Amino acid sequence: MTTPLNKRGKKGLNTDLKRICPFKKGDRLMVISGKNKKSMGTVRSIDLKKSSVIIEGVNLVVRHTKADVNRQQAGGKVEKEAPLHVSNAMLVCPKCMKPTRVSRGFVESEETGGKKKVRVCKRCKGLIDDK
Numbered sequence: 001m002t003t004p005l006n007k008r009g010k011k012g013l014n015t016d017l018k019r020i021c022p023f024k025k026g027d028r029l030m031v032i033s034g035k036n037k038k039s040m041g042t043v044r045s046i047d048l049k050k051s052s053v054i055i056e057g058v059n060l061v062v063r064h065t066k067a068d069v070n071r072q073q074a075g076g077k078v079e080k081e082a083p084l085h086v087s088n089a090m091l092v093c094p095k096c097m098k099p100t101r102v103s104r105g106f107v108e109s110e111e112t113g114g115k116k117k118v119r120v121c122k123r124c125k126g127l128i129d130d131k
Ligand SMILES: [Zn+2]
Pocket: 093, 094, 095, 096, 097, 098, 100, 121, 122, 123, 124, 125, 126
């Protein structure tokens, strides 16, 4: 038995994951659930396969590490950001400064002369990608 591929194959799977995660590195996010509710931070990294994001300074966990003699690292407590599921965070719109859902739109691009895909704020309809 082989597991059936999704209709679009592997590449399609990848774009599906991108659609689930509307965030990009450097975006400002607000956490909307859990113990870190209402804390804000910038996206440091995104894991599309796990649909999780690491937000700077948010969701800190204390790791107890052992001293590593070879790498000359001292042991002890280290505070680290833990990844958060994308559904627990919302994008903060740079225009209206409020957490918002994101819709997709197209704008005319002067550089290429064609259309460019952008993210649009559902609240104020302002463009999130300002380039
Ligand atoms: Zn907005």
